[in-house]
Amino acid sequence: MRIAAIVQARMGSTRLPGKVLRPLGGVPVIQWIYERLSKCRNLDQIVVATGESAADDEFAETLKRLGIPVFRGSEHDVLDRYYRAARAIRADAVVRITGDCPLIDPAVVDAVVARFNEGQPELRYVSNINPPTYPDGLDVEVFTIEALYQAWRQSEWASEREHVTPYMRNRPDLFPQDHIRCEKDYSHYRWTLDEERDWSFLTALVSLASDKGWEPREVSFPEWLSLIESHSDLTGRNEGILRNEGEMKSLAADRKVK
Template identity: 45%
Template sequence: MHAPRRYSRPGHPRCRQTFGSPGQTGSIGRGQIASARHRQQDFMICAIVQARMGSSRLPGKTLIPIADKPLLFHILDRVRTSLLVQEIVVATTNLPMDDAIEDCSRQYGVDVYRGSPTDVLDRYYCAARECRAEVIVRVTADDPFKDPHVMDEVIGAFLRSGTKLDYASNTIKPTYPLGLDIEVFRHSALERAWRESTDKFDREHVTPYLWMHPDRFQVLNVEYKEVLSWMRWTLDTKEDLEFTERVYSELYHGHPFFMEDILALLRKNPQLHQMCDQRLRKVTTEVISFEGTV
């Protein structure tokens, strides 16, 4: 489940980074990945993929077949394509229904941690502690287009910012399509949130305690060169599934494709582009009717 999008996002060719304190901006390019890889040699970076079978709108979506593979396999393929992630752990619940998540993850060849169905912060903290991760990359398993280039941009920005930084994301001020969210944080910051946070919302969504307290944590925000946050590239509804299947049928050839590939496809396929608009309006209407405001 996604936390409310109050963050910002990175991009491959050009993106802007904004610090919580003090404010700074700068350019990030793929050419800087090498220097980030040099800095990462001192500690281990682990991507923790949160996954579960329970979903009210699209039950079992984590293992839905997309292009003849479970969605979770595609997510793991994409994370594994990152140049900066060193380890991958799937964090699922201890409910019997999520035995299938564990089986699928082990079939792929990654470790699994099982914990609380509702206290996802506790699940993340325990998973990070068991794999001895010093830097954690948060990944959700309902994002079929998670981009390893974007992931490396945010991780790279985090590494280049020095040891005082606690948290980096591309979600504080959204500029990327929903579904390309990446969050990176130190184990020490995660542990502090785990110890101090008592709010149910914070425990469910893992990171709000970090980015909502810039007085306690050094926060970095990464933005893309243009605002694309109106695009919906996640998987929560049957309409999302239809869009995902269409894009994969056009672009998937046995290995991950990237954000720029999807944008190019949408530019030359007005029908697919229209599906983005229709799904945005539908979801916005649902949110207004449920919450009374967006």
């Protein structure tokens, strides 16, 4: 089975425009994500799926200069972008990663993919988000190309098209699924990048790792935890932001699109 990670990312974030190219520790956020995913043992390919609008032209060119494979598709119908990217690279299964997760952990990704592989051929969807027990920013979902195709054909609501997996997640009868949990609930930690406050937290965290003599892009999930727990004041920088706020807003303004 050919398993590919598809990272959805574009320049037009409403809350933090251009965040994917912000230099975190001197390196663009998207490069963090690509390099960390490159350490996964259970992935055959990694591609960044971005939009086709002029706003993403510079981003696509930057990806090419960095040697990061890129696919361009629909700006707002992200489900369509995912399906066409998966078909283009001939993936049998897709790992969904979002472009706001610079601390995505290769060991966590491998664990979710391993659970998916163990459950074949029955399982069609596996994640670590139902319920969330990992920090926000370490979210991983994996699903078969057949499940993606079915969602692509049948999803009718704007929220389903924008957020890719709700059609699968909400229909376990159609998509046999499993979920992994962390040994302890760390879901109250926020390691994602959606707001300026998140940027303040991440830059301070990366700076602390560098001060310890660590190479930040190689720091593991347990090491980040130890660093944060010894500097508890850090988490106050981005407290109070709702997890999956974008998806909740989409649901509140949902409409049929097909």
